[in-house]
Amino acid sequence: MIKYCFILFAAFSFASCAHVKEYQKNRINDSEMSLSSRHVEKNELNAESYREGASGANGGKTGGGCGCN
């Protein structure tokens, strides 16, 4: 399973893409196009990581803390 994850990761990483110049990035640089989760989602991601068995690979927590309640 770990092997397949690495293959997927490598395949995506080395995929060829069109070269986009700086002046062509007006859409890519739009704040809504960000490839990270939003500030406003922070506590939503926390709640999900405590209520569900899975976590990680989303910019949120992978462990640490209690989630006691």
Add this chain to the structure above:
Amino acid sequence: MKKLSLSVIGMYLMMAHAFSQAPATDSTGYKPKKLKLDEINLVSSYYDQTANKSAVMGGRTDYKGNGDVTDFANGIDVTFIGWDKKQRKNTLSVGLGIDYHTAASQAYVDSNGTSRNNGTRIYPTLNWSRENDKKGTSFGLGAYYSSENNYYYSYGLNAFVSKKNKTNGEFSLKVVGFFDQIKMIYPTEFIPIPKIPPADNTLHYITTASGGSELVNSSGQVVSKSKGPDIPSKPRNTLTASLSFTQIINQRMQGSVELDMVYQNGYLGLPFHRVFYNTGKDTIENLPSQRFKLPIGFRLNYFLGDNIILRSYYRFYADSWGLVSNTFNLEVPVKITPFFSITPFYRFYMQSAAKYFAPYAIHTEQEQYFTSNYALAKFNSNLFGAGIRLAPPKGIFTNSLRALELRYGHYTQTTDLNANIISLNLSFK
């Protein structure tokens, strides 16, 4: 002789090259800038959950509302930015979060339901990073601390490096360590009750969830309170290595892939989570002392036309406790104007049960590991809602409030857990 000539020529070229670098005076007029306040982010959230099954009560369903939780979370992040002599960007970020929660199940750490049912969590953070735009590299360090009343405390450290390539791609490697100490607070029925004075059976001590003791008379009135001895704790360590790659695919599309490898060891259960055997007898959840998690997430964002953006996310997750999950997420920001957008979103999540999970009164006394915590059960969940974002160039009301985001989500789990969360983010420049 030929060798010597070549050596002399070589040395001459090296010296010429070295001297050609010497008068490298900056003709651009560049001056380094000291760290200066760049942005302040305030995030507040209110979370309201209703559920009947709680891990503290071992998944019993006859305590209605036992899984109810409210949480009021507030955080501030202050970011400073400066440029050094080598034109490298330095970013320092200082954060502080404070949560106040109420949890119905927390009261039942004491079997009479009289424990304190609320608490506060405090978590400061400190992050520093340096970005070299010429080389396309950056690296950073961070520290984190978190403490929740008497239940636990935790500190964390992280470090990352990243490198951009010539085709608008960026590789990052991040390592994170969390080092927790879990206070061993047991449900009261597992704590021997000392009788003081030994001959007098009309007075007895009740150990509270906060670790203190209360001397109670036969009619249940508290005669005196004592802080009690320090509660022993057990460690829990979480080590994570994250690999990520982001790529601009064309003028309208970009994507990323993130792979986390997470190793946990130590005390991975919680001492106040009950489990009821099929005999009716109760005990404390017991889980293995190691867990390996492997989540891999993919994001793909696409700018459709001039006003609509598709933000998609998929995650596959598997761990050594036999839990497998899939997460799908789609957000569709619609730009009403260039500075105002509305974002409906939907998230679907499904997981299989961990091999140590069983509902109330199913586990047998012969099992080595057992839990009735429904976070490890088989279930599906749905989250849907909408958000708005307002970011006019001249600010909102004042010039310094540059962006406002408001987001509401309704969350349902097939375990009968329902929750609502509303969050507000204010960004000041």
